[in-house]
Amino acid sequence: MQQASGKVLTLESMNPCVKRLEYAVRGPIVARATQLEKELKSGATKPFSEVIRCNIGDCHAMGQKPITFLRQVIAVLSDPSLMDSDRYPADVKARAKRILEGCGGGSVGAYSASCGVPVIREDCAKYIEARDGIPANPENIFLTSGASEAVKAVLELLATGQEGADQPGVMVPIPQYPLYSASISQYNLQTVPYYLEESDNWSLSQAELRRAYDEAVGKCKPRALVVINPGNPTGQVLRKEIIEDVIRFAKEKNLFILADEVYQHNVYAEGAKFYSFKQVLHGMGDAYFKEMELASFMSASKGYMGECGFRGGYCELVNMDPEVQAMLYKQLSARLCSVVMGQAILDVIMNPPKPDEPSFAEHEREKSQVLGDLKLKAQMATETFNSIPGMRCNPVQGAMYAFPSIELPPKLIEEAKAKGMQPDAMYCTALLEEKGVCVVPGSGFGQRPGTYHFRMTILPPVEKLKNVMQIFKEFHESYVNRYK
Amino acid sequence: MQQASGKVLTLESMNPCVKRLEYAVRGPIVARATQLEKELKSGATKPFSEVIRCNIGDCHAMGQKPITFLRQVIAVLSDPSLMDSDRYPADVKARAKRILEGCGGGSVGAYSASCGVPVIREDCAKYIEARDGIPANPENIFLTSGASEAVKAVLELLATGQEGADQPGVMVPIPQYPLYSASISQYNLQTVPYYLEESDNWSLSQAELRRAYDEAVGKCKPRALVVINPGNPTGQVLRKEIIEDVIRFAKEKNLFILADEVYQHNVYAEGAKFYSFKQVLHGMGDAYFKEMELASFMSASKGYMGECGFRGGYCELVNMDPEVQAMLYKQLSARLCSVVMGQAILDVIMNPPKPDEPSFAEHEREKSQVLGDLKLKAQMATETFNSIPGMRCNPVQGAMYAFPSIELPPKLIEEAKAKGMQPDAMYCTALLEEKGVCVVPGSGFGQRPGTYHFRMTILPPVEKLKNVMQIFKEFHESYVNRYK
Numbered sequence: 001m002q003q004a005s006g007k008v009l010t011l012e013s014m015n016p017c018v019k020r021l022e023y024a025v026r027g028p029i030v031a032r033a034t035q036l037e038k039e040l041k042s043g044a045t046k047p048f049s050e051v052i053r054c055n056i057g058d059c060h061a062m063g064q065k066p067i068t069f070l071r072q073v074i075a076v077l078s079d080p081s082l083m084d085s086d087r088y089p090a091d092v093k094a095r096a097k098r099i100l101e102g103c104g105g106g107s108v109g110a111y112s113a114s115c116g117v118p119v120i121r122e123d124c125a126k127y128i129e130a131r132d133g134i135p136a137n138p139e140n141i142f143l144t145s146g147a148s149e150a151v152k153a154v155l156e157l158l159a160t161g162q163e164g165a166d167q168p169g170v171m172v173p174i175p176q177y178p179l180y181s182a183s184i185s186q187y188n189l190q191t192v193p194y195y196l197e198e199s200d201n202w203s204l205s206q207a208e209l210r211r212a213y214d215e216a217v218g219k220c221k222p223r224a225l226v227v228i229n230p231g232n233p234t235g236q237v238l239r240k241e242i243i244e245d246v247i248r249f250a251k252e253k254n255l256f257i258l259a260d261e262v263y264q265h266n267v268y269a270e271g272a273k274f275y276s277f278k279q280v281l282h283g284m285g286d287a288y289f290k291e292m293e294l295a296s297f298m299s300a301s302k303g304y305m306g307e308c309g310f311r312g313g314y315c316e317l318v319n320m321d322p323e324v325q326a327m328l329y330k331q332l333s334a335r336l337c338s339v340v341m342g343q344a345i346l347d348v349i350m351n352p353p354k355p356d357e358p359s360f361a362e363h364e365r366e367k368s369q370v371l372g373d374l375k376l377k378a379q380m381a382t383e384t385f386n387s388i389p390g391m392r393c394n395p396v397q398g399a400m401y402a403f404p405s406i407e408l409p410p411k412l413i414e415e416a417k418a419k420g421m422q423p424d425a426m427y428c429t430a431l432l433e434e435k436g437v438c439v440v441p442g443s444g445f446g447q448r449p450g451t452y453h454f455r456m457t458i459l460p461p462v463e464k465l466k467n468v469m470q471i472f473k474e475f476h477e478s479y480v481n482r483y484k
Numbered sequence: 485m486q487q488a489s490g491k492v493l494t495l496e497s498m499n500p501c502v503k504r505l506e507y508a509v510r511g512p513i514v515a516r517a518t519q520l521e522k523e524l525k526s527g528a529t530k531p532f533s534e535v536i537r538c539n540i541g542d543c544h545a546m547g548q549k550p551i552t553f554l555r556q557v558i559a560v561l562s563d564p565s566l567m568d569s570d571r572y573p574a575d576v577k578a579r580a581k582r583i584l585e586g587c588g589g590g591s592v593g594a595y596s597a598s599c600g601v602p603v604i605r606e607d608c609a610k611y612i613e614a615r616d617g618i619p620a621n622p623e624n625i626f627l628t629s630g631a632s633e634a635v636k637a638v639l640e641l642l643a644t645g646q647e648g649a650d651q652p653g654v655m656v657p658i659p660q661y662p663l664y665s666a667s668i669s670q671y672n673l674q675t676v677p678y679y680l681e682e683s684d685n686w687s688l689s690q691a692e693l694r695r696a697y698d699e700a701v702g703k704c705k706p707r708a709l710v711v712i713n714p715g716n717p718t719g720q721v722l723r724k725e726i727i728e729d730v731i732r733f734a735k736e737k738n739l740f741i742l743a744d745e746v747y748q749h750n751v752y753a754e755g756a757k758f759y760s761f762k763q764v765l766h767g768m769g770d771a772y773f774k775e776m777e778l779a780s781f782m783s784a785s786k787g788y789m790g791e792c793g794f795r796g797g798y799c800e801l802v803n804m805d806p807e808v809q810a811m812l813y814k815q816l817s818a819r820l821c822s823v824v825m826g827q828a829i830l831d832v833i834m835n836p837p838k839p840d841e842p843s844f845a846e847h848e849r850e851k852s853q854v855l856g857d858l859k860l861k862a863q864m865a866t867e868t869f870n871s872i873p874g875m876r877c878n879p880v881q882g883a884m885y886a887f888p889s890i891e892l893p894p895k896l897i898e899e900a901k902a903k904g905m906q907p908d909a910m911y912c913t914a915l916l917e918e919k920g921v922c923v924v925p926g927s928g929f930g931q932r933p934g935t936y937h938f939r940m941t942i943l944p945p946v947e948k949l950k951n952v953m954q955i956f957k958e959f960h961e962s963y964v965n966r967y968k
């Protein structure tokens with residue numbers, strides 16, 4: 001037993017769910033990267049001159065430039081006197097004016113309604129309608145500080161405090177984006193892991209969902225199913241038939257679907273196409289579309305805009321019990337509102353310049369530059385990883401990540417175990433210490449036992465990513481050979 | 485029993501803590517105000533021409549103008565090309581440059597570190613040092629989306645899931661700002677209410693703390709104590725000796741102190757002065773200052789700036805167990821970061837123009853205009869309420885609210901009870917329906933049984949508040965007389 005510290009809050013007496021929670025994307029390797037950067041800055045010599053961060057989907061941090069139109073609107077919202085200057089085109093001013101009219105006192109400094117500024121919720125609905133070709137109701141959309149807040153709010157609704165066989169379970173893909181496992185710990189829910197099929201381009205199968213479900217029953221009560229499409233960390237884009245399969249399974253088992261669709265603009269592979277869960281649900285007829293409970297998440301952080309720091313996000317609810325929805329909205333009201341600038345940037349993403357507007361051409365150019373580069377880098381990453389002996393990588397069809405598998409020699413695995421480390425974490429640590437490249441070990445996202453991976457973002461600029469790929473070519477072989 | 489809806493999530497099967505949670509500041513009367521506004525807009529005739537919202541501390545919504553300097557910095561952060569224009573003075577550009585240098589890729593669109601941009605945490609520490617005259621460590625400061633997020637994160641740490649006599653209890657002032665009761669419900673903690681002394685200017689006494697504590701023991705385990713100073717909804721500013729008393733009590737009972745100091749700039753009454761808990765702790769010697777656990781909250785939403793929509797806030801931790809603090813920071817990392825624009829506006833509040841800088845004069849003028857008006861309105865509200873027979877109001881020493889008590893005739897109380905309403909909610913509803921003035925019933929904040937109050941913000945512009953005060957003069961007597 002440790003000596004009590006006399007404090008009110010100790011590791012022993014604090015919230016055990018918070019203690020359990022893990023979030024690998026910002027784990028120890030990333031902390032070490034920050035430290036290395038500091039050391040470099042203060043003149044230390046390292047075998048590399050800069051840390052290249054391929055650990056997080058943080059577009060601007062990796063050098064992507066903001067989309068001009070978005071930022072001009074935000075500047076006017078902040079300083080409405082810019083409305084009278086001729087610095088910005090008319091469509092920028094029109095967007096800003098419309099948003100300001102929706103804000104209390106005409107200021108983005110006012111709290112908005114708990115679920116967001118009404119006109120912005122309307123613009124989200126219009127965007128969804130145009131995307132899916134089916135109606136969307138602004139009342140079913142709530143705006144949040146990043147998609148993260150929305151995901152957490154919906155997961156929290158599922159928590160009942162029950163334990164054992166009655167503890168609510170949430171089916172989560174493995175590998176997964178660790179926001180899910182972290183929030184599931186936080187709300188004392190149970191993770192029901194289902195594996196994505198690496199041999200089938202990280203797709204998912206009804207058979208595997210069924211295995212996972214059946215194995216969980218008795219240990220918990222599965223109530224919800226998370227799908228991330230396009231996938232993080234796995235980069236797959238689900239085919240329509242797969243989504244139909246998932247929906248049929250969820251209907252059979254009466255599961256609430258959480259569709260994480262924050263990468264809906266990020267689809268690169270030939271033949272791949274984004275289908276929203278809502279649209280697929282609609283195509284399956286009223287027995288599905290009028291009944292199944294769905295929450296779909298979208299963010300300003302990804303796509304071509306990558307405005308992570310603005311924390312703009314929305315959630316659209318489909319078929320949620322109106323009384324439950326009222327409770328959710330009541331809970332949101334206790335945090336007053338999400339950040340209005342984040343709502344505003346989301347608004348402009350939902351309502352970009354139209355062909356007859358002055359900013360259209362520049363906006364299109366910037367957007368296709370970003371998405372074109374990402375497509376190029378997706379191919380480059382896939383090809384390079386597959387050219388390295390001992391590595392295999394499914395095509396990066398969408399999102400912003402490659403998730404290659406790495407063969408690690410038994411001796412390396414043993415050494416890692418002896419050190420109390422995950423073998424892929426040891427690999428990533430060596431890569432960071434020797435080459436200055438920061439990626440996240442697969443163990444942070446989950447993977448089939450005995451397999452090893454890492455996640456690399458494809459966000460560095462093309463030339464820099466080329467260097468990174470070159471580094472991998474050299475590093476992988478030389479590192480692995482030390483343990484042969 | 486209600487018929488099961490077949491849904492996964494129903495009122496019966498959802499998170500019972502979320503269901504229980506209440507948040508009066510955005511309750512049904514406020515919803516009705518929004519509806520009335522819509523009706524007025526669509527041409528309906530009402531006994532009033534506009535709804536005057538005195539229900540929420542939302543400064544800009546009530547017509548307060550943003551502080552120019554703050555907004556200029558934000559505009560440059562959004563569109564850094566403004567750096568090259570001569571539109572803005574050098575100090576604006578310098579602030580923006582410094583913040584951008586602290587952001588990944590030099591963009592506010594990058595995620596920040598989980599606890600906030602390092603230079604902004606440093607500026608908060610410098611602000612606190614200047615305020616208190618004692619050192620502050622940036623590592624103990626984390627930046628959040630509004631103070632709300634910080635308060636919730638600290639309260640959540642206290643939750644253990646234990647029930648009965650072991651359920652963690654949080655001592656909360658009554659009346660209180662309902663963020664506290666809402667979050668306490670949400671995290672399955674127990675509220676331990678202690679009453680503020682209306683007869684002593686809403687101050688608090690050790691005797692009452694002791695009564696509340698003793699009554700709670702056995703029903704739960706009190707672990708934390710919330711103090712709101714300056715007070716919401718009560719407008720008091722605590723004297724130093726009172727704060728010392730509170731600290732001594734917390735030490736005796738080993739309670740974690742949550743000091744909600746978001747109104748630290750809002751002090752109006754002659755002789756009243758803001759003392760931070762940290763500073764008072766320091767003055768009490770090492771047995772206190774080196775040991776007691778404290779979290780202090782600050783916000784960009786209040787003060788003279790009133791930038792609610794930006795969701796900028798910080799929390800400073802004092803003496804938190806480093807391991808617990810690491811867990812808290814880990815949890816914060818799962819939501820990635822708070823909004824960078826909110827961090828940025830907080831930064832400029834922490835680091836306003838200095839006397840030798842070009843924006844100094846205008847900034848001082850704007851700031852003292854806002855605070856001067858608030859002081860005037862604080863007096864006006866106090867005086868008017870005290871001039872109305874059947875109303876009594878403690879001086880509004882600080883914050884942004886008056887919380888007068890109202891005498892309600894027994895017949896009114898009976899009628900309300902028959903309707904299943906709180907008597908003060910019935911009063912406020914009538915005020916809204918008949919006069920278009922929206923205030924929040926005291927029952928939403930808690931009050932001693934048998935007493936009735938409402939909370940009115942003093943935020944409407946001086947002339948409008950004069951009208952509101954006139955409305956109260958007429959309404960109160962005429963309404964109450966109907967029940968005599």
Ligand SMILES: Cc1ncc(COP(=O)(O)O)c(C=O)c1O
Pocket residue numbers: 057145146147148149177179228232260262298299300301308311312313819820
């Ligand atoms: C799959 C997925 N969902 C949600 C998020 C959260 O994004 P944000 O909170 O920035 O909107 C991310 C961020 O990386 C993500 O990858």
Ligand SMILES: Cc1ncc(COP(=O)(O)O)c(C=O)c1O
Pocket residue numbers: 335336541629630631632633661663712716744746782783784785792795796797
């Ligand atoms: C006492 C008190 N604390 C905290 C808050 C939360 O403020 P915010 O989340 O906007 O920073 C408020 C808002 O009214 C308040 O009155």
